[in-house]
Amino acid sequence: xxKQSFCLAAAALLLAGSVTVGSAIAYFTTxxxxxxGAEVExxxxxxxxxxxxxxxxxHIKVENTGASDxxxxxxxxxxxxxxxxxxxxxxxxxxxxxxxQYGQDVRNFYYKDLLPAGETTPDExxxxxxxxxxxxxxxxxxxxxxxxxxxxxxxxxxPYADWNVILDTKQDSYN
Amino acid sequence: MKNKIKSFLLKPVFLLSASGLLLALSALGSAQAxxxxxxxxxxxxxxxxxxxxxxxxxxxxxxxxxYNDGQWNEGTGKxxxxxxxxxxxxxxxxxxxxxxxLSVRNSGQIDSYVRVILYKDWQDPKGRRDTSLSPELIDLxxxxxxxWILDEKASTRERTVLYYTxxxxxxxxxxxxxxxxxxxxxIAKKATESVTEDEKGYKTIxxxxxxxxxxxxxxxEVDAVQTHNAQEAxxxxxxxxxxxxxxxxxxxxx
Numbered sequence: 001x002x003k004q005s006f007c008l009a010a011a012a013l014l015l016a017g018s019v020t021v022g023s024a025i026a027y028f029t030t031x032x033x034x035x036x037g038a039e040v041e042x043x044x045x046x047x048x049x050x051x052x053x054x055x056x057x058x059h060i061k062v063e064n065t066g067a068s069d070x071x072x073x074x075x076x077x078x079x080x081x082x083x084x085x086x087x088x089x090x091x092x093x094x095x096x097x098x099x100x101q102y103g104q105d106v107r108n109f110y111y112k113d114l115l116p117a118g119e120t121t122p123d124e125x126x127x128x129x130x131x132x133x134x135x136x137x138x139x140x141x142x143x144x145x146x147x148x149x150x151x152x153x154x155x156x157x158x159p160y161a162d163w164n165v166i167l168d169t170k171q172d173s174y175n
Numbered sequence: 176m177k178n179k180i181k182s183f184l185l186k187p188v189f190l191l192s193a194s195g196l197l198l199a200l201s202a203l204g205s206a207q208a209x210x211x212x213x214x215x216x217x218x219x220x221x222x223x224x225x226x227x228x229x230x231x232x233x234x235x236x237x238x239x240x241x242y243n244d245g246q247w248n249e250g251t252g253k254x255x256x257x258x259x260x261x262x263x264x265x266x267x268x269x270x271x272x273x274x275x276x277l278s279v280r281n282s283g284q285i286d287s288y289v290r291v292i293l294y295k296d297w298q299d300p301k302g303r304r305d306t307s308l309s310p311e312l313i314d315l316x317x318x319x320x321x322x323w324i325l326d327e328k329a330s331t332r333e334r335t336v337l338y339y340t341x342x343x344x345x346x347x348x349x350x351x352x353x354x355x356x357x358x359x360x361x362i363a364k365k366a367t368e369s370v371t372e373d374e375k376g377y378k379t380i381x382x383x384x385x386x387x388x389x390x391x392x393x394x395x396e397v398d399a400v401q402t403h404n405a406q407e408a409x410x411x412x413x414x415x416x417x418x419x420x421x422x423x424x425x426x427x428x429x
Contacts, residue, residue, distance in 0.1 A: 027404070029398065031240060032237075036392070037390050041269075042269065165364065
């Protein structure tokens with residue numbers, strides 16, 4: 001008897017409960033999703049100086065032989081006594097008097113524009129050597145050193161050079 | 176004997192009556208519920224045929240899911256395809272800002288409320304998820320104006336939950352929730368050094384970018400819900416409590 005009444009009551013509750021289910025699922029929704037990604041391009045680039053000697057002067061260009069865009073600068077070394085006879089200039093090249101790592105004064109020539117991967121500076125840096133004006137007859141060297149630094153980008157996506165950037169090689173993470 | 180039979184029958188009759196009463200009451204309840212249920216169904220008959228939402232990227236429809244002519248029409252595209260240049264794999268240069276206008280289009284025939292959930296993560300060159308690199312370096316710039324708000328409680332470093340507080344009318348586009356995408360340039364300042372020594376004892380120190388070849392992923396999910404009975408609908412669909420103003424705009428309950 002108890003079992004019978006329990007079944008009846010349960011059936012009634014089930015009926016009553018089932019009625020409320022329908023209204024709970026009657027909201028209209030939809031969705032759409034999409035994913036995507038990209039590889040971070042980080043690459044040390046390499047550059048090579050292209051020197052051509054014409055009329056006793058050095059015509060210097062720099063080629064970006066790497067896979068990343070960069071900025072370049074050139075330093076020309078020679079003995080102090082030849083200073084009056086060597087003049088360096090070039091369109092789009094900016095001369096800056098700076099200190100090297102030993103505190104010595106050096107003259108660096110910075111190419112103003114970004115040098116894209118695989119391209120050569122369209123404007124040459126000319127080192128004019130006025131041999132005929134020299135009062136010395138011994139041999140001397142004019143050494144060209146070129147350096148590059150990877151292009152960095154500002155908030156607006158404009159490229160710039162940071163010649164003082166120091167890479168962090170500590171073993172931690174950016175967590 | 177007669178009393179015994181009477182007593183014997185009294186209990187089941189009473190219980191049966193109680194069950195009958197319960198059934199009747201439940202039937203009454205179901206009648207009310209059925210009225211609501213069918214009423215909503217009737218509205219659904221008008222409305223469900225045209226609810227829809229699309230994820231937009233720089234003005235182009237990427238993914239969508241619309242209910243038309245009794246069936247769901249849907250398509251899923253890929254984000255960030257504009258980063259692909261010259262047929263190469265997608266590449267991104269740290270620090271450089273790329274245009275990334277994400278927005279939502281109501282591609283249905285009924286007004287709706289929408290929200291967007293963004294997920295960001297990193298994978299190493301072998302395709303393994305790397306949680307040591309912060310998702311915050313993936314800088315999707317979100318001005319959060321013109322109706323978009325951030326659900327700070329539901330957001331984490333990897334997940335960002337945004338609600339569009341206004342009703343998005345049918346066939347209308349929301350304002351863009353983002354404008355640029357940039358990988359923080361600090362990622363290019365992290366390097367690893369390895370030292371090798373040859374037979375003569377000469378050491379070679381090689382420096383490499385620590386995160387060269389890493390890939391970031393961005394996933395966007397757009398959810399839409401009906402505006403009718405908004406508070407309950409949003410609670411049911413998204414699990415959040417909102418306040419609905421007289422003009423239909425919503426705000427998250429604290």
